[in-house]
Amino acid sequence: MASTTGSDRARAALSYLRRKISSGEWPLGERIPIEPELAEQMGVGRSTVREAVRSLASMGMLETAPGRGTFVRSATPTSSLLDEFLADFSLEEILSYRRALEVEAAQQAALHRSDEDIEALELATVEEVGCSRCPVLSLGDSGAGAFDSRFHRLIFDAAKNRLLSSLYAGINDQLRTPQHRGRLANVATSAEMERDHHRVLDAIKRRDFIDAVHAMVDHVDHDVVIVNEQQEVVPPLFRTPEQQQRMDDVREGRPATA
């Protein structure tokens, strides 16, 4: 049955390309190889490649810019339906929801991570150290990678929950839109980011979901924040000095002060 073979090939081509993207081999913002090259790599016809690229474009993972090539736009499928839905909410609401997703992903990752996930996370930690890619490239930078850190994306992969991943990608897309981008800042230094990432990774590695949750709660607190017109940080949550002290104790691994 020729049609079955054809659709099998199309499916295989689609998952081949998708894997390249989700694994980070083709990072966000990168131009993917041209059609004939891909056809040769996969051993399929150019029309099969074109069809797979079109499918991934409709999922929001690839974007073809006429005359320039095809670029990686999202590591997970996003939907314009979700974009439209999220557009009705305030930045405060979106960030709060994003924090919830990050914390749940960290917890799930601690429970479901594979050894391959840990390897990929360790690599991302090393590669993203010292640069401000977590999760905002740099303030005012409108690059495709803004609000995207491979480390964070891989935690969602390790969580093995496609819905969490898709929602996270959709949220990050929303943060990149012009009405939100200018109001966001990343307040942590790269040293703080590095320390935070190691704590999260260490907990996930040990399969300690309680530590993973604590480490991520602490991290997302200064991950992406809102700044007002005077460029002052608006804290995501108001905490009394005593409450902040308890957070700091947990972060430093000190026994909680009474």
Ligand SMILES: [Zn+2]
């Ligand atoms: Zn981070």
